[in-house]
Amino acid sequence: xxxxxxxxxxxxxxxxxxxxxxxxxxxxxxxxxxxxxxxxxxxxxxxxxxxxxxxxxxxxxxxxxxxxxxxxxxxxxxxxxxxxxxxxxxxxxxxxxxxxxxxxxxxxxxxxxxxxxxxxxxxxxxxxxxxxxxxxxxxxxxxxxxxxxxxxxxxxxxxxxxxxxxxxxxxxxxxxxxxxxxxxxxxxxxxxxxxxxxxxxxxxxxxxxxxxxxxxxxxxxxxxxxxxxxxxxxxxxxxxxxxxxxxxxxxxxxxxxxxxxxxxxxxxxxxxxxxxxxxxxxxxxxxxxxxxxxxxxxxxxxxxxxxxxxxxxxxxxxxxxxxxxxxxxxxxxxxxxxxxxxxxxxxxxxxxxxxxxxxxxxxxxxxxxxxxxxxxxxxxxxxxxxxxxxxxxxxxxxxxxxxxxxxxxxxxxxxxxxxxxxxxxxxxxxxxxxxxxxxxxxxxxxxxxxxxxxxxxxxxxxxxxxxxxxxxxxxxxxx
Numbered sequence: 030x031x032x033x034x035x036x037x038x039x040x041x042x043x044x045x046x047x048x049x050x051x052x053x054x055x056x057x058x059x060x061x062x063x064x065x066x067x068x069x070x071x072x073x074x075x076x077x078x079x080x081x082x083x084x085x086x087x088x089x090x091x092x093x094x095x096x097x098x099x100x101x102x103x104x105x106x107x108x109x110x111x112x113x114x115x116x117x118x119x120x121x122x123x124x125x126x127x128x129x130x131x132x133x134x135x136x137x138x139x140x141x142x143x144x145x146x147x148x149x150x151x152x153x154x155x156x157x158x159x160x161x162x163x164x165x166x167x168x169x170x171x172x173x174x175x176x177x178x179x180x181x182x183x184x185x186x187x188x189x190x191x192x193x194x195x196x197x198x199x200x201x202x203x204x205x206x207x208x209x210x211x212x213x214x215x216x217x218x219x220x221x222x223x224x225x226x227x228x229x230x231x232x233x234x235x236x237x238x239x240x241x242x243x244x245x246x247x248x249x250x251x252x253x254x255x256x257x258x259x260x261x262x263x264x265x266x267x268x269x270x271x272x273x274x275x276x277x278x279x280x281x282x283x284x285x286x287x288x289x290x291x292x293x294x295x296x297x298x299x300x301x302x303x304x305x306x307x308x309x310x311x312x313x314x315x316x317x318x319x320x321x322x323x324x325x326x327x328x329x330x331x332x333x334x335x336x337x338x339x340x341x342x343x344x345x346x347x348x349x350x351x352x353x354x355x356x357x358x359x360x361x362x363x364x365x366x367x368x369x370x371x372x373x374x375x376x377x378x379x380x381x382x383x384x385x386x387x388x389x390x391x392x393x394x395x396x397x398x399x400x401x402x403x404x405x406x407x408x409x410x411x412x413x414x415x416x417x418x419x420x421x422x423x424x425x426x427x428x429x430x431x432x433x434x435x436x437x438x439x440x441x442x443x444x445x446x447x448x449x450x451x452x453x454x455x456x457x458x459x460x461x462x463x464x465x466x467x468x469x470x471x472x473x474x475x476x477x478x479x480x481x482x483x484x485x486x487x488x489x490x491x492x493x494x495x496x497x498x499x500x501x502x503x504x505x506x507x508x
Contacts, residue, residue: 189222240274347386
């Protein structure tokens with residue numbers, strides 16, 4: 030019988046499966062020992078037995094995130110046909126979704142089944158005495174399940190009074206969602222009023238988590254030296270141990286850097302990150318976010334392996350490639366997408382959480398989603414910056430420069446069509462004139478578009494260009 034068809038038949042046992050499972054266990058009492066019917070019934074009730082017509086697997090999820098195998102039994106006439114493999118595979122998948130970290134089982138030392146578990150990726154970790162014969166202890170570490178949707182972290186860099194106006198405008202808009210539940214701010218780059226206001230809102234309960242950025246962008250812009258950054262950050266983090274996330278200091282590579290300079294910056298980042306981390310109090314270490322940089326898979330792997338050995342559990346990736354004035358615009362090139370894929374793969378093996386720094390606009394996130402590259406969290410400043418420079422975007426679309434009437438996409442009729450096409454309508458995009466004249470309305474509209482993008486499934490970027498449906502003669506400008 031093909032493995033695929035067997036896998037489709039394997040599932041959590043139901044009450045009506047109990048007689049068949051008990052009969053199969055009794056038929057293999059010599060290998061399994063006596064298996065109590067009440068024990069099997071309780072396991073079925075707790076969703077801890079997987080079964081198919083040809084066999085069953087009994088397991089238990091422990092509080093320490095270890096899932097232990099109690100019994101695996103396959104009818105003799107169906108052995109070596111993929112039944113056992115299908116049961117173990119589903120046990121592994123089910124354990125991952127239940128946030129288990131390790132699979133564990135014991136097998137008699139002289140049993141042929143040891144080779145079976147080795148072929149399935151288990152590692153022998155010990156040999157211990159058993160009641161009748163020595164037992165081999167096998168374990169398999171489980172990567173963390175891929176998140177279905179990332180959590181949005183609003184990057185805020187304006188003064189406290191500006192942020193306060195945006196918070197108030199959002200409340201007036203009537204959207205029940207809270208885009209400011211988690212925020213990222215850089216105290217070294219913002220006025221003191223920013224931290225004061227954000228902390229006040231956290232105490233009120235509007236903000237759940239505040240992450241502090243290291244401000245390495247200041248070094249990139251030549252405003253301070255790396256040594257000055259380290260000194261200021263050391264004092265800043267120690268003085269603000271109430272925060273929920275602390276980005277460790279890094280030396281940011283640029284697209285214009287040579288391969289030799291990128292390698293130097295990767296080494297510098299790893300050296301100072303780990304040294305800085307080890308000098309911080311335990312409370313800050315538990316909330317540290319380590320930046321991953323690199324232009325090659327080897328550099329990416331080196332960062333993650335170093336952080337894992339150091340004890341860091343959350344990493345952030347932002348090496349998307351840059352363009353524009355002062356290399357301030359992030360781009361998602363094929364090379365950077367490949368590097369991010371490596372980050373997610375290795376981080377998953379070490380059960381690290383991955384944050385995505387500076388992802389850009391919704392269309393950029395959809396490139397990640399189309400490649401099935403989903404981080405645990407992401408931040409963006411594009412909703413803020415684009416609005417400030419006169420641009421808006423809709424869910425899954427690129428930016429539209431709205432304040433300069435360059436073409437059909439900036440007209441009222443095109444705006445209304447975009448709202449229909451993207452199934453988006455918020456209180457901030459009801460008037461095209463308001464969007465053209467109000468910076469804060471553009472910012473708030475862009476923020477709702479971000480939230481809608483993250484909530485959607487299988488987003489597809491929409492081309493905002495003139496089509497046969499839209500032409501200047503038909504639209505009549507803004508009428």
